[in-house]
Amino acid sequence: MALVLQFRNVSKKFGALAAISDLNVDFKPGIITSVIGPNGAGKSTAINLAGGAYPLSGGAIFLDGRDITGLPPYKLAQSGVSRTFQNLRLFEDMTLIEHIEVCELTRTFRQVPLEVFWPPAARRMAVEREKRAMAVLDKFDLAGIGHVRARDLPYGHRKLLEIARAIAVRPRVLFLDEPAAGLNFKETRALGERLLALRSPDLIIVLIEHDMDMVMRLSDEIYVLHQGRLLAHGTPDQIKGNTDVQTAYLGSPNDHQALQAAARTRESRVRIRTGEGVTWH
Amino acid sequence: MNQPHPFPGFSHAIVRWGVLAALVGVIFFAVPLMAKVYELRVLNNLLLYMLLGAGLTIVVGYAGLLDLGFVAFYAIGAYSYAILASAQFDFHLPFLLVLAIGTILAAFTGLLLGYPVMRLRGDYLAIVTLGFGEIIRIIINNWNGLTNGPKGIARIDRPDLLGWQITTPRDLYLFLLVVVILVYTLVFRLERSLLGKAWRAMREDQVALRASGVDTTRLKLLAFALSASIGGAAGVFFAASQRFVSPESFVLHESILIVVIVVIGGVANLIGTVIGAFVVVIVPELLRGYQDYRMLLFGLLLVLGIILRPEGLVPQRYGIGWILKKTGWR
Numbered sequence: 001m002a003l004v005l006q007f008r009n010v011s012k013k014f015g016a017l018a019a020i021s022d023l024n025v026d027f028k029p030g031i032i033t034s035v036i037g038p039n040g041a042g043k044s045t046a047i048n049l050a051g052g053a054y055p056l057s058g059g060a061i062f063l064d065g066r067d068i069t070g071l072p073p074y075k076l077a078q079s080g081v082s083r084t085f086q087n088l089r090l091f092e093d094m095t096l097i098e099h100i101e102v103c104e105l106t107r108t109f110r111q112v113p114l115e116v117f118w119p120p121a122a123r124r125m126a127v128e129r130e131k132r133a134m135a136v137l138d139k140f141d142l143a144g145i146g147h148v149r150a151r152d153l154p155y156g157h158r159k160l161l162e163i164a165r166a167i168a169v170r171p172r173v174l175f176l177d178e179p180a181a182g183l184n185f186k187e188t189r190a191l192g193e194r195l196l197a198l199r200s201p202d203l204i205i206v207l208i209e210h211d212m213d214m215v216m217r218l219s220d221e222i223y224v225l226h227q228g229r230l231l232a233h234g235t236p237d238q239i240k241g242n243t244d245v246q247t248a249y250l251g252s253p254n255d256h257q258a259l260q261a262a263a264r265t266r267e268s269r270v271r272i273r274t275g276e277g278v279t280w281h
Numbered sequence: 282m283n284q285p286h287p288f289p290g291f292s293h294a295i296v297r298w299g300v301l302a303a304l305v306g307v308i309f310f311a312v313p314l315m316a317k318v319y320e321l322r323v324l325n326n327l328l329l330y331m332l333l334g335a336g337l338t339i340v341v342g343y344a345g346l347l348d349l350g351f352v353a354f355y356a357i358g359a360y361s362y363a364i365l366a367s368a369q370f371d372f373h374l375p376f377l378l379v380l381a382i383g384t385i386l387a388a389f390t391g392l393l394l395g396y397p398v399m400r401l402r403g404d405y406l407a408i409v410t411l412g413f414g415e416i417i418r419i420i421i422n423n424w425n426g427l428t429n430g431p432k433g434i435a436r437i438d439r440p441d442l443l444g445w446q447i448t449t450p451r452d453l454y455l456f457l458l459v460v461v462i463l464v465y466t467l468v469f470r471l472e473r474s475l476l477g478k479a480w481r482a483m484r485e486d487q488v489a490l491r492a493s494g495v496d497t498t499r500l501k502l503l504a505f506a507l508s509a510s511i512g513g514a515a516g517v518f519f520a521a522s523q524r525f526v527s528p529e530s531f532v533l534h535e536s537i538l539i540v541v542i543v544v545i546g547g548v549a550n551l552i553g554t555v556i557g558a559f560v561v562v563i564v565p566e567l568l569r570g571y572q573d574y575r576m577l578l579f580g581l582l583l584v585l586g587i588i589l590r591p592e593g594l595v596p597q598r599y600g601i602g603w604i605l606k607k608t609g610w611r
Contacts, residue, residue, distance in 0.1 A: 051492060053488075072491070072496075073488075073491040073492050074491045074492075074493075074494050074495055074496045074497070075496075077491070077492055077493060077494035077495075078494045082492070082493075082494075083492055085488075085489065085492075089486045089488060089489035089492075090485075090486070090489070091481065091482045091485040091486060091489065091490075092485055093481065093485060094478070094481060094482060094485065098478050098481075098482075099482075101475060101478060102475070102478050102479045102482045102490065102493060102495065103493045103494060103495075104475065105475050105476065105479045105495050106494050106495055106496065108475065111475075112474055112475060112476045115470075115474045115475065115476075116467060116470045116471050116474050116476075117467075117470075119470070122470065122473075122474065125475075129475070165489075165493060166492075166493075168493070169493055169494045
């Protein structure tokens with residue numbers, strides 16, 4: 001079976017709240033697939049389910065035809081499901097190189113005794129490990145600052161480091177949870193180029209992002225979630241022209257006018273946030 | 282590498298080897314020759330606590346799991362030797378064999394403790410491990426048939442190391458010194474290994490480490506087992522040096538003292554552990570003249586230390602690695 005990540009009738013309830021109901025999506029390799037939707041649509045929940053952060057209430061997730069539902073996070077990562085976090089989760093006191101190195105532990109676990117007891121082997125292993133880590137960092141132009149601690153990095157580099165770490169586990173599926181959040185225009189552009197460069201025939205890239213410019217520019221396929229359900233699916237152009245999506249994001253034309261009317265009655269001028277500050281062209 | 286030389290006229294290597302030789306000369310020859318029996322006993326005590334500190338550093342310092350029941354492993358090691366090499370059951374197994382048994386038994390108990398407490402963190406973990414320490418002590422105290430209960434086990438065999446009978450405090454000092462150097466080297470190498478880095482990452486963010494494909498449960502169990510095995514070995518040395526063990530040696534107070542050793546010098550830093558052991562063992566000895574106020578003064582000093590240096594006496598970056606780098610060994 002060709003590489004594919006499938007959500008089959010996936011649902012997740014938090015108490016009475018159905019965060020995701022009966023979701024069926026396929027993520028394919030070689031392209032960038034985006035998942036968008038207004039706040040609370042269930043995007044992050046979908047990542048967290050695929051990453052094993054919490055159990056599904058129903059349905060199943062398959063990678064390559066293999067049922068990976070309910071595996072613990074480290075096993076999921078080992079079977080190729082890798083992710084970044086919406087709120088950065090770095091090892092603050094460790095260097096960039098070390099961030100990448102620790103991802104190797106599972107693969108090289110048996111060598112730990114040798115590394116502890118036999119200094120010459122340890123030296124050789126350390127050199128090789130650092131070289132491999134540098135190669136990963138180099139893809140993100142971070143190799144030059146490989147010995148800097150994460151806490152001393154500027155925000156843009158911290159974001160990149162998280163993606164580099166997610167790549168270091170040699171993923172088959174890469175979930176990016178709002179990689180552009182907090183980045184400025186230039187940084188977002190640069191990040192977009194990097195993500196395009198990451199595309200490869202054996203890697204599924206799933207992007208969750210609020211920056212619609214970026215989503216439309218990078219994505220080959222888009223899934224739109226709304227209130228935990230799949231609202232639309234298609235290419236960027238199809239999604240742009242979809243009236244359901246516009247309604248979900250912006251409200252119906254009537255809602256919009258009602259809001260504006262409400263705002264006019266206020267003393268101060270209130271800028272109405274429509275959806276996530278999205279402008280539709 | 283090419284920094285200006287601090288001692289012009291000598292090459293780096295000569296200075297380095299000279300200092301090392303002087304250090305070895307002092308601790309291996311001058312100290313044992315010049316120290317009196319009482320001083321040697323204090324030093325042996327110091328070395329034992331340094332061992333315990335190194336063991337607890339793995340679980341508290343590296344893995345970041347507060348273990349208040351560490352003394353249980355010490356007790357298991359001590360009683361292994363007391364039971365297997367004494368007149369208690371007339372087993373007289375050789376020292377090295379019992380050392381292996383005690384170490385493995387303690388490591389196994391460490392796994393046994395580690396497994397059920399995997400989901401606990403912070404205060405909850407501390408309380409459960411504290412309870413575990415007490416359970417082991419109470420079992421020892423009550424299992425008369427095996428441990429001789431509160432009366433303890435006396436007339437334990439002198440340790441015999443492949444023909445070298447360790448009898449005087451001086452012998453014991455030299456032996457423990459070698460053991461401490463060996464254990465500290467290994468623990469330091471562990472800290473520097475990929476496993477040590479993964480422990481640090483786990484301390485920083487477990488969730489992120491798991492998402493990177495690392496089984497944190499395995500990391501924690503390993504920390505518990507390795508730390509317990511050092512505690513167990515220290516216990517065997519303790520029983521062999523005292524030649525008498527009783528449950529009184531393994532009370533909660535001891536566990537807390539070892540945590541103090543690890544914390545006061547600087548967590549996750551072996552130099553800090555050495556200094557912590559000095560503070561905990563030597564300072565009360567120096568305060569002996571003040572009799573009744575000794576522990577009060579000691580307590581005050583600890584409180585002051587924590588207030589003035591909350592991260593420990595030695596900050597984490599000034600560890601063995603820093604010394605090796607500064608002196609040009611690496």
